[in-house]
Amino acid sequence: MILTEPTPNPNAVKFLPGRTVLGTKPSKFYQKENEAPDEAPLVEQLFAIEGVKDVFFGSDFITVGKTDDYSWEVVKSNVLNTIDDYNNTGDAFVLDKPEPACESINSDVGVDKVTKKIVELLDTRVRPAVAMDGGDILFHSFEDGVVYLEMYGACSGCPSSTMTLKMGIENMLRHYIPEVQRVEPI
Secondary structure: OOEEEEOOOOOEEEEEOOOOOOOOOOOEEEEOOOOOOOOOHHHHHHHOOOOEEEEEEOOOOEEEEEOOOOOHHHHHHHHHHHHHHHHHHOOOOOOOOOOOHHHOOOOOOOOOHHHHHHHHHHHHHHHHHHHHOOEEEEEEEEEOOEEEEEEEEOOOOOOOHHHHHHHHHHHHHHHHOOOOOEEEEO
């Protein structure tokens, strides 16, 4: 049985399949305007549902975003049935692709201490809280005192995302890291 939870974004619902979606692997975000990925067969099935515009895979949840043109009363049951059918197959939500080992070796070489501290705070304090609302916020860069973040899942297009960035994340980062002056989405 798939459980659902509302998110702060009225155009996104969090679906809990009752098993690991990605586990500790990095989250994945797919938008309908892009080609459906071969690595995630469920995404192609969800994009076939009218009104679905994006899909976000987290550790143990799937957040589905819809367009303004459709109500959840129309879209939700189709999404729920599609996820339930796929979940019952037991197949992985994202198929593993072999990656060259050299990509992970020395992956943080050249990353300064401030950037490491920013990423650590985001990973330990922000991302777990945001995941509870069906989204994710990832570090993009730190330049001239400005932290640039990418927002995914329910966070993408959420009416309260600006307040989350400015009042929550920006204030926390500025408190712990004096070099941070502000936070901006990309």
